[in-house]
Amino acid sequence: MTPLLTVNNLHVSFHSYQGEIQAVRGIHFAVKPGETLAIVGESGCGKSVTAQTIMRLLPSTAKIVQGEIRYEQQDLTQLTEVKMESIRGSQIAMIFQDPMTSLNPTMTIGQQLMEGLRKHLHLNKRLAKKRAEELLSLVGISNPHLRLKQYPHQLSGGMRQRVMIAIALAGDPKLLIADEPTTALDVTIQAQIMELLKSIQEKMGMALLLITHDLGIVAEVADRVMVMYAGKIVEHGTVDELFQHTKHPYTWGLLRSLPQLKQSREESLVAIPGSPPDLLHPPKACPYVNRCLQAMVICDQTPPELTACSSTHQVACWLEHPMASKEHENRAGGDE
Amino acid sequence: MANQSILTVNQVSKVFSLSRKKQLQAVKELSFSIRKGETFGLVGESGCGKSTIGRLILGLYTPTSGTIRYRDQDIHQLKGKKQQHFRQKVQMVFQDPYASLNPRMTVMDIVAEGMEIHQLASGKQKREMVYQRLEQVGLQSDHASRFPHEFSGGQRQRIGIARALAVEPEFIVADEPISALDVSIQAQVVNLLRKLQQEQDLTYLFIAHDLSMVKYISDRVGVMYLGRLVELAASDELYRRPLHPYTQALLSSIPVPDPRQARQPKRVLLSGEVPNPIDPPSGCPFRTRCPHAMKICAEVDPTEIEDTPNHWVACHLYT
Numbered sequence: 001m002t003p004l005l006t007v008n009n010l011h012v013s014f015h016s017y018q019g020e021i022q023a024v025r026g027i028h029f030a031v032k033p034g035e036t037l038a039i040v041g042e043s044g045c046g047k048s049v050t051a052q053t054i055m056r057l058l059p060s061t062a063k064i065v066q067g068e069i070r071y072e073q074q075d076l077t078q079l080t081e082v083k084m085e086s087i088r089g090s091q092i093a094m095i096f097q098d099p100m101t102s103l104n105p106t107m108t109i110g111q112q113l114m115e116g117l118r119k120h121l122h123l124n125k126r127l128a129k130k131r132a133e134e135l136l137s138l139v140g141i142s143n144p145h146l147r148l149k150q151y152p153h154q155l156s157g158g159m160r161q162r163v164m165i166a167i168a169l170a171g172d173p174k175l176l177i178a179d180e181p182t183t184a185l186d187v188t189i190q191a192q193i194m195e196l197l198k199s200i201q202e203k204m205g206m207a208l209l210l211i212t213h214d215l216g217i218v219a220e221v222a223d224r225v226m227v228m229y230a231g232k233i234v235e236h237g238t239v240d241e242l243f244q245h246t247k248h249p250y251t252w253g254l255l256r257s258l259p260q261l262k263q264s265r266e267e268s269l270v271a272i273p274g275s276p277p278d279l280l281h282p283p284k285a286c287p288y289v290n291r292c293l294q295a296m297v298i299c300d301q302t303p304p305e306l307t308a309c310s311s312t313h314q315v316a317c318w319l320e321h322p323m324a325s326k327e328h329e330n331r332a333g334g335d336e
Numbered sequence: 337m338a339n340q341s342i343l344t345v346n347q348v349s350k351v352f353s354l355s356r357k358k359q360l361q362a363v364k365e366l367s368f369s370i371r372k373g374e375t376f377g378l379v380g381e382s383g384c385g386k387s388t389i390g391r392l393i394l395g396l397y398t399p400t401s402g403t404i405r406y407r408d409q410d411i412h413q414l415k416g417k418k419q420q421h422f423r424q425k426v427q428m429v430f431q432d433p434y435a436s437l438n439p440r441m442t443v444m445d446i447v448a449e450g451m452e453i454h455q456l457a458s459g460k461q462k463r464e465m466v467y468q469r470l471e472q473v474g475l476q477s478d479h480a481s482r483f484p485h486e487f488s489g490g491q492r493q494r495i496g497i498a499r500a501l502a503v504e505p506e507f508i509v510a511d512e513p514i515s516a517l518d519v520s521i522q523a524q525v526v527n528l529l530r531k532l533q534q535e536q537d538l539t540y541l542f543i544a545h546d547l548s549m550v551k552y553i554s555d556r557v558g559v560m561y562l563g564r565l566v567e568l569a570a571s572d573e574l575y576r577r578p579l580h581p582y583t584q585a586l587l588s589s590i591p592v593p594d595p596r597q598a599r600q601p602k603r604v605l606l607s608g609e610v611p612n613p614i615d616p617p618s619g620c621p622f623r624t625r626c627p628h629a630m631k632i633c634a635e636v637d638p639t640e641i642e643d644t645p646n647h648w649v650a651c652h653l654y655t
Contacts, residue, residue, distance in 0.1 A: 042518035043489075156609050186381035187545065188606045191589040195605060213519060216591025220598040239595045257523035258593055259552035261575055268530065269552070271523035275488045 003030035004175055004207050005054070005092075010067035012046070012053050021279050023049045023062070025231035028306075031175060036201065036208040038222035040215060040254075044276060046231040047211045051177050053077075054209075055094050056084050071175075090120040090171035097180035099160035103152040109136075109163055110148030116170040135166040140196060158189035162196070169200065176201075177209045182217070194221060215254060219243060224312070227251050230277050230287035233306065237313035247315040249292045286318065294319060341369035342507060342539050343393065348402035350388055360614050362388040364563040365402070367640075370507075375533065375540040377554030377571065379547055379586070381610060385563040386543045390509045393541065394428055395419075406507070424454045427500035431512035433492035437484040443470070443495055444480040450503040469498040472535075473528060490521035494528065501532065511543045526553055547590055551575050559583045562613055562621035565640070569647040579649040582622050620652065628653055 012024040024046040031037050039047045052058050054069055056076060069076040071091070076084070088094075096102040104112060110132055117128040129148070136144035139162040152160055161181065168176055178197065182190035198221055201208050210222060218225055218239065225242045227235040227250065235248040246252045256270035274291040277283050286292070289299040298318050306314045307321075318324055350363040363385040370376045378386045391397045393404055395411050403410050406422060414422050427450075430436035437446055447466045451457050457465050467477035473494040484492055493513065500508055510529070514522040526549065532538060544550050550557055550571075557574050559567040559582065567580040578584045581604075588604045608625045611617055617624050623633040632652050640650045 042520060158609050186610075187547070187589045188381065188585055189609060190591075191605055192607075194591075214591060215519075215593040216598075219593050219595040220591050243593070243595050254519055255593060257520050259526075259548050261548055261551060261587075261590070261592075263552060265552060265555075265571075268527050269523035271527055272520035273524070275490060275521065 001032050004033045004071070005031040005209075006070040007050070007054070008068045008070070010050070010053065010069065011065035012049050012058070012062055013065050014059075014062045016061065016280075019280050022282050023231055023279060024053070025282060026067075027228070027231075027233050029226055029233065029236065031207050031209055033174065033207055034201075034205050035223045036210060036221055038210045038212060038218045038225045039228055040212060040218055040225060041228035042213060042276060044230075044279065045228040047228050048179055050228075051094065051179050051209065051211050054177065055088060055092065056081075057094075086120075089116050089168075089173070091173055092175045092177065093168035093171060093173040094177040094179065095161070095164045095168045095181050098184050099157055099164050100152075100184070102164060103160055105152055107151075108148065109150055109152070109155070113148070113163070113167055113170060116167060120171040131170075132166075135169055136163070138169070138200065139163070139166045140192075141166070157185055158192065161185060161189075161193055165193075165196065165200070169204070172204070173206055175207045175209060177211070179211045180213070181210075183212075183214075190217075197221070215243075215258065227254075230282060231279060232287060232316065233314075234288065234317070235315045236306070237310075237315075241310065241313040245309075245313070247309060247313070247320060248288075248317050249294050249319070250288050253291075286316075296324065340372050342372040342407060343541075344369040344405045345389070345393070346403050346405070348389070348392060348399045348404060350385075350392060350397060351400045354614065358614055361563055361616070362613065363392070363399075366563075366565050367402075368558055368565060368568060370539060370541060372539055373533075373537055374555040375542055375553055377542045377544065377550035377557040378560060379544060379550050379557060380560035381545060383562075383610060383613060384560040386560050387511055388563075389560075390428070390511045390541060390543050394426060394509055395422070420454070424450075424503045425505050426507045426509065427503065427505040429493075429496050429500050429508060429510040429513045432516050433489050433496055434484075434516070436496055437492055439484055441483075442480065443475075443482055443484070446484070446495060447480070447498050447502050450499065454503050456503060465502070466498075469502050470495075472501065472532070473498045474524075488521075489517050490524060493517060493521075493525050497525075497528065497532070501536070504536075505538070507539045507541070509541045509543070512545070513542075514549065515544065515546065522549070529553070547586060559586065562610065562616055564621055564650065565648075566622065566651065567647075567649045568640075573647055577647075579643055579647070579654060580622075580651050581626050581628050581653070585625075620650075 007029050010024055010027050014021040014023055041047045064077050113132040114128040117123050117131050132148060133144040136147055141147055141162055182193050222239050224238050226233050229250050235251045253272040257272060259269060272291050277287050285301055285303050286299045289295045296318060304316045304318045306316045308314050345366055345368050348363060348366045352360045352362055354360055380386045392399055398412055411422055444466055447469055448462055451462055466480055470477055470479055475494055514525050542553055554571045557571045558565050561582050567583045578587055585604045585606045592598050606625045611624055619635050620633040620638050623629040630652060638650045638652050640648045641655055643649050643654050
């Protein structure tokens with residue numbers, strides 16, 4: 001299947017008074033039509049910057065240093081702002097983390113929802129209103145006729161996130177980017193919203209690029225996963241490969257630092273020591289070397305390339321080199 | 337010794353007046369006790385009153401009714417020296433490590449401030465104690481001359497913990513101490529809290545919304561919903577045999593980081609959202625979202641009953 005979106009060797013930097021912060025440092029990936037690809041990583045790993053770059057919503061201090069983003073024979077990094085506007089919303093849509101601040105407080109739900117419908121689908125006012133009501137029912141909002149006249153402050157957090165999803169769906173996009181869509185919500189509401197996103201994706205057949213730090217959510221909804229660390233992809237594979245045949249020590253560390261519900265309180269959590277590197281002075285070799293329990297001499301000298309373990313599973317780690325000791329393969333990660 | 341309670345919360349209610357007519361009942365007739373040396377976890381969603389109870393215990397709020405007793409003394413009646421002693425022995429670790437440290441003070445000043453107020457040490461001895469505390473929480477003594485902005489989130493949370501420890505407390509209220517931190521750093525801070533508990537015989541009230549972490553760190557867990565304690569049990573018991581429909585729903589809402597398990601349908605998905613606490617439903621607060629709601633639930637507020645020894649639940653299904 002031809003990919004819907006392809007990102008090639010993308011580098012994004014921010015300019016600050018301290019110097020250049022290299023937020024994204026050469027990533028490659030592709031999103032196929034209808035699939036769910038999750039990007040996981042901790043704060044500052046570049047996952048949100050990647051999403052903003054695809055949407056061309058980067059702040060003015062940021063710059064795409066090199067690389068291309070292909071969407072249907074076009075390079076999104078080269079498009080003019082006017083052309084980009086016709087893609088945003090109608091081809092690629094985005095929902096944001098914080099439903100409190102991403103809706104305009106001075107506009108009614110109806111105005112915000114109909115804006116996209118009239119602009120992208122060129123509907124007249126009556127049809128736009130009808131479609132807006134349909135969209136609100138689709139995302140599970142009762143009494144849509146009344147809700148259209150309400151303002152964001154009259155809705156709860158979960159409701160606002162549903163409205164955000166409705167707005168994103170208005171242009172019937174082929175790709176939906178969801179940047180931490182449930183982080184600001186309570187756990188029971190989070191379950192509702194993830195369930196909603198899954199069912200809508202099935203109904204509309206769109207691809208979902210899900211950005212999150214929660215490996216539990218990834219396990220539940222994603223088809224494929226990319227783990228980012230310090231602006232690079234360290235591991236990339238299907239959900240089963242990543243959770244059951246974990247290769248990268250960082251992925252393994254993330255999985256182990258979560259308490260399992262059946263874990264006894266006598267065992268301590270396996271924390272990852274240290275903290276992520278400063279991207280003002282990004283490490284030249286493997287970015288994880290200072291926190292890695294299996295670091296070798298080469299890890300501090302030469303950056304590991306992404307190498308394939310299977311046709312769908314890639315990892316950037318020297319442990320995968322044929323000359324590396326294979327002791328680590330015995331660690332917990334696969335089926336014990 | 338093990339069963340000696342250090343803190344007793346008895347029928348405590350807290351009502352906030354929002355305007356002349358509107359009142360918000362944040363906490364309603366809450367009772368529980370915390371034993372010396374244990375970790376008591378409180379979980380619930382935003383607005384359930386879990387932070388309010390933390391602040392009531394610290395004496396930052398005065399209860400509308402009911403009493404909170406620390407070592408058999410009503411903490412809201414304490415005056416003078418006794419009050420100062422209480423404030424030394426009960427400390428807090430805050431949620432947001434960015435907002436809870438004064439950006440204009442050095443780490444030395446932040447950690448030493450409590451020692452000065454309680455006149456525990458001064459001069460060279462005080463500095464030595466600060467260094468000791470910093471090392472205890474996994475920082476270095478030369479960090480003392482730096483300012484909070486020079487540290488990462490996890491390190492700042494360590495500074496916050498060092499500040500709480502500086503005055504030799506017995507009881508620490510930790511209000512969402514890890515929810516602002518990244519996953520890999522959360523485990524570091526939780527391991528640190530447990531190490532300190534063993535070393536210094538501390539008692540914790542651990543307030544959080546992350547159930548898997550609360551289960552892991554706590555000996556006993558209370559589940560709150562709309563200002564009420566709906567279930568209370570030992571943490572293993574609560575997770576093995578949740579009784580209240582809300583606890584069951586909360587547990588099944590946790591996303592499991594295991595794709596094989598995640599694909600099995602198991603969700604008790606709750607419909608609807610938490611009702612507005614200004615205008616709570618009659619009877620049981622959970623009945624509007626409860627899959628088992630009966631007629632009686634709308635009429636009578638369920639009282640807590642002890643279903644099996646030490647497992648308390650407030651639900652009409654068990655009466």
